[in-house]
Amino acid sequence: MHRPSFTILIVGITLIFSSHKALSQATRLLAKADSLTQAEAFEEAIQFLEDFIQDYPNRKMDQARAYFLISYNYMQLGQYDLAERSNNQSFRIRTTLGSDEVGENYMRTGSLLLLKGDYEGAFDNLFKARELPTDDPQIYALINGYIASAFTELGNQEKALEHYRESLEILEIELGEDHPDVATSYYNIGKVHLAGGQTENAKENLQKALQLELAHHNRKHQLGNIYNAQGILTFQSEEKEGALKLHQKALEAFYKAYVEKHRETARIQINITRVHISLGNQAKKKKQI
Secondary structure, three states, X not given: OHHHHHHHHHHHHHHHHHHHHHHHHHHHHHHHHHHHHHOOOHHHHHHHHHHHHHHOOOOHHHHHHHHHHHHHHHHHOOOHHHHHHHHHHHHXXXXXXXXXXXXXXXXXXXXXXXXXXXXXXXXXXXXHHHHOOOOOHHHHHHHHHHHHHHHHHOOOHHHHHHHHHHHHHHHHHHHOOXXXXXXXXXXXXXXXXXXXXXXXXXXXXXXXXXXXXXXXXXXXXXXXXXXXXXXXXXXXXXXXXXXXHHHHHHHHHHHHHOOOOOHHHHHHHHHHHHHHXXXXXXXHHHHHO
């Protein structure tokens, strides 16, 4: 009479072990995909995650996470429609399962609408994301960062700085002063000061962002952003040659970050052209004198 119970127990242990093994493997693969993203191997990360979705058709929560990560990689590549589609797939799975992680999807929708210039839609989604519960302080900080970006685009410097500083404080306390998002926050705060004409504050925050990036992260796309902002700041200070060097460093960084042509490289080339025109006008004036 005891043998069937023993057999059932063995089968039960085997199933539990297999489940934990699958969970561990899936977790490791998602962590690898995240590391590819952090290394700016965006296209490789997308392919890796798509393979993961095919290989684990029954792990719905993990699939939702994979689609969410895919959307981020597409967003970094400037392919916003594909980013939106992947985020929507993640949202549908999480909604069906009743997951409270849908706040991340509202955040992603808000960030994509922000990039498309739909600020009203961005605010709607970002504030909805902030109202939903989350155990991840990084997500809450990121939501605040995106809200700040929307206020920046609308020219509300005071509100932008308020939300960026709140985001920065959360990140430094919860994740440490060396976290990549801390460097990004300093860059964003520097950009707000740059737009508002506060030269010294802009210079200070951009320098902090650069120091953190070079010391701990070395993300090429973020270095490109920082060098470009410093180039604009230097150009405004009438240091044309210095501005040109910084914009060229930004362009080199973006070429390393993105395999194909990207909107950021085009933006930097416009800035370089502007500096060249300014230098040409200076040379023409000198000849006339």
